[in-house]
Amino acid sequence: MHLHIEGTLEPELAFALAARNGVTLPYATEDELRRAYSFSDLQSFLDLYYALMAVLRTEDDFADLAHAYLARAEEQGVRHAEIFFDPQAHTARGVSLGTVIRGLSRALDAAQETYGITTRLIMCFLRDESAASALETFEAARPYLDRITAVGLDSAEVGHPPSKFKEVYALAREAGLKCVAHAGEEGPPAYVWEALDVLGVDRIDHGVRALEDERLVARLVADRIPLTVCPLSNVRLRVIDDLAAHPLPAMLDAGLLVTVNSDDPAYFGGYAHDNFAAVRDALGLDDAALRTLARNSFEASFLDEATRAAYLAEVDAY
Numbered sequence: 001m002h003l004h005i006e007g008t009l010e011p012e013l014a015f016a017l018a019a020r021n022g023v024t025l026p027y028a029t030e031d032e033l034r035r036a037y038s039f040s041d042l043q044s045f046l047d048l049y050y051a052l053m054a055v056l057r058t059e060d061d062f063a064d065l066a067h068a069y070l071a072r073a074e075e076q077g078v079r080h081a082e083i084f085f086d087p088q089a090h091t092a093r094g095v096s097l098g099t100v101i102r103g104l105s106r107a108l109d110a111a112q113e114t115y116g117i118t119t120r121l122i123m124c125f126l127r128d129e130s131a132a133s134a135l136e137t138f139e140a141a142r143p144y145l146d147r148i149t150a151v152g153l154d155s156a157e158v159g160h161p162p163s164k165f166k167e168v169y170a171l172a173r174e175a176g177l178k179c180v181a182h183a184g185e186e187g188p189p190a191y192v193w194e195a196l197d198v199l200g201v202d203r204i205d206h207g208v209r210a211l212e213d214e215r216l217v218a219r220l221v222a223d224r225i226p227l228t229v230c231p232l233s234n235v236r237l238r239v240i241d242d243l244a245a246h247p248l249p250a251m252l253d254a255g256l257l258v259t260v261n262s263d264d265p266a267y268f269g270g271y272a273h274d275n276f277a278a279v280r281d282a283l284g285l286d287d288a289a290l291r292t293l294a295r296n297s298f299e300a301s302f303l304d305e306a307t308r309a310a311y312l313a314e315v316d317a318y
């Protein structure tokens with residue numbers, strides 16, 4: 001549920017697409033690029049994440065990107081994936097919204113056929129762009145809303161509170177979309193409150209800093225608001241010092257509806273299963289805790305009730 005499709009761009013595919021599209025990358029080799037994956041904070045990652053998107057130009061590029069991700073996801077045991085994309089990062093480079101959505105949709109439909117993986121698309125607004133730009137993006141997406149399940153909010157958090165996007169979230173909800181937002185990754189608990197009370201989100205992406213506010217934790221527990229936590233991402237972006245100190249067990253103990261996710265797996269050292277295995281090993285989570293985390297994911301998903309019930313029955317029988 002917390003997976004940026006642009007964050008699944010592996011160096012091999014980045015170089016292949018660069019060659020196909022005549023784009024020159026500022027790195028000579030895949031290894032040299034990989035060595036740049038050492039981040040000091042969210043912004044240092046975002047700088048590279050946006051720069052590498054230059055290789056994504058055509059509908060085929062987006063289809064190939066999503067196809068490669070879904071093949072990895074299948075290997076990792078993923079059954080259902082709710083996938084973010086960042087339209088403004090592409091339209092700003094002259095790539096049309098239709099190109100992005102048609103390319104991604106083609107791969108998502110094929111994955112259902114080939115692997116039986118169910119998917120949803122979540123369109124994110126870049127919070128360091130203006131509210132007007134988000135509104136423009138939402139209006140441009142109206143012809144494609146049958147392919148979009150939810151809107152989200154990502155990019156540089158601090159200084160860009162959720163309330164900035166109140167209007168576009170109201171429109172999205174009116175159009176029948178679900179709503180999520182990154183909040184409480186680098187930003188304060190106040191941003192999580194705003195995501196809940198001003199944007200009316202159905203889930204919080206990250207939310208680890210919510211633990212700093214007892215009243216907020218009580219609210220998240222009472223309303224069963226899911227948190228899509230990304231353990232390996234938190235370590236790589238220095239949100240958490242090291243995995244052994246990750247608050248995931250405390251979040252489970254507090255009764256939060258917490259889930260484990262990979263965020264930008266090509267950059268942060270692992271896909272879904274890798275994140276589960278890493279927290280199991282670093283935090284000593286037992287099978288019951290791992291089962292709860294898997295269950296929570298389906299409970300927190302935007303699946304229809306019948307499909308959700310079928311997946312939950314599978315988790316319980318495992």
Ligand SMILES: Nc1ncnc2[nH]cnc12
Nearest residue numbers: 004154155156182263264
């Ligand atoms: N972890 C993250 N936080 C905010 N914006 C992002 N865009 C891609 N990954 C992100």
Ligand SMILES: [Zn+2]
Nearest residue numbers: 002154182263
């Ligand atoms: Zn994210």
